[in-house]
Amino acid sequence: MTDTATAVATAHPNIALVKYWGKRDEDLVLPLAGSLSMTLDIFPTTTSVTRCPGMPADTVTMDGHPATEAVARRVVRFLDLIRQRSGCGDHAAVDTRNTVPVGAGLASSASGFAALALAAATAYHLDLDTRGLSRLARRGSGSAARSVFGGFALWHAPDPDAPDPDAASYAEALAGVRVDAALVAVLLDTDPKPISSRDAMRRTIATSPLFPAWLCDTRLDLPRMRAALHAGDLAAVGEIAEDNALGMHATMETADPPIHYLTGQSYQVLERVRALRAAGGNCWATMDAGPNVKVLCPADQAAHLAQQLTTATGYRTIVARPGPPAALHPQAETGR
Numbered sequence: 001m002t003d004t005a006t007a008v009a010t011a012h013p014n015i016a017l018v019k020y021w022g023k024r025d026e027d028l029v030l031p032l033a034g035s036l037s038m039t040l041d042i043f044p045t046t047t048s049v050t051r052c053p054g055m056p057a058d059t060v061t062m063d064g065h066p067a068t069e070a071v072a073r074r075v076v077r078f079l080d081l082i083r084q085r086s087g088c089g090d091h092a093a094v095d096t097r098n099t100v101p102v103g104a105g106l107a108s109s110a111s112g113f114a115a116l117a118l119a120a121a122t123a124y125h126l127d128l129d130t131r132g133l134s135r136l137a138r139r140g141s142g143s144a145a146r147s148v149f150g151g152f153a154l155w156h157a158p159d160p161d162a163p164d165p166d167a168a169s170y171a172e173a174l175a176g177v178r179v180d181a182a183l184v185a186v187l188l189d190t191d192p193k194p195i196s197s198r199d200a201m202r203r204t205i206a207t208s209p210l211f212p213a214w215l216c217d218t219r220l221d222l223p224r225m226r227a228a229l230h231a232g233d234l235a236a237v238g239e240i241a242e243d244n245a246l247g248m249h250a251t252m253e254t255a256d257p258p259i260h261y262l263t264g265q266s267y268q269v270l271e272r273v274r275a276l277r278a279a280g281g282n283c284w285a286t287m288d289a290g291p292n293v294k295v296l297c298p299a300d301q302a303a304h305l306a307q308q309l310t311t312a313t314g315y316r317t318i319v320a321r322p323g324p325p326a327a328l329h330p331q332a333e334t335g336r
């Protein structure tokens, strides 16, 4: 019997309502503060991992083409971690398919590493519960820890004096959320971002005078956001989310040299969101490491809001609702 295994997994992107921006440990990908997100039901990533005994090196394809050197290096580093944990030195063939534009601040690394973690852990027979899987996904990309879960997810920062900070930093599904929310994504630009979030975080921490204050605010935003979600208070959720995102971007803009993920188009959409709100609308914006603006609103108003934003700005919009957790495809053969 040959000892091969293929596993296929799908995961969805998530958008943080309280952002993760800054690591306390680069190798272990431990965050300086906790974060909270909504997993989306759009733009899934599907990844297959085939463990190939005797193959001399890993192969990585993305959307049908060999992955760039930078992507392949990141995937191989992640597989090395899995080989080390499983005690199985086999190389693997990794094939990943995105429906989200890669590198444009629409969280392709979150869906990508959540899908890779689940497929690779299965192909290498690592026996992980969802907490273990989220800790593993975290090592590929911090925000991927949250895409292991559907709906709303909370990623814990380890206490400064935690004896095992790696074990203390995992995401979990947030139960008891009482808001019925949607996110309208305004798609401005799908070009890869000018600087990776990893490098941008490092530079922000090292040079932005605003970073310490934002970090303090974020630690307060997290319990306030949980309370607002549990209370079903979407206006409070939206206000906290928008302030937190604008604060994060202020830290980047004041880094040296400054990091500009937002463009004139992003600010145009932000102005429109503010104008709609001033006229009584229920909508709040959030932005990540890219120019696209995501607008939080009540689910039953999302289609109308998407139409309003498209009409006012001319940009394409897509409505996202809370999405499912990362999942294996049942047809894959995972036997030894």
Ligand code: PMV
Binding pocket: 015, 016, 018, 019, 020, 021, 035, 109, 110, 141, 142, 143, 144, 197, 198, 287, 288, 289
């Ligand atoms: O997972 P990373 O390293 O790509 O970091 C993502 C950071 C933000 O998307 C900007 C915020 C977040 O919490 O998702």
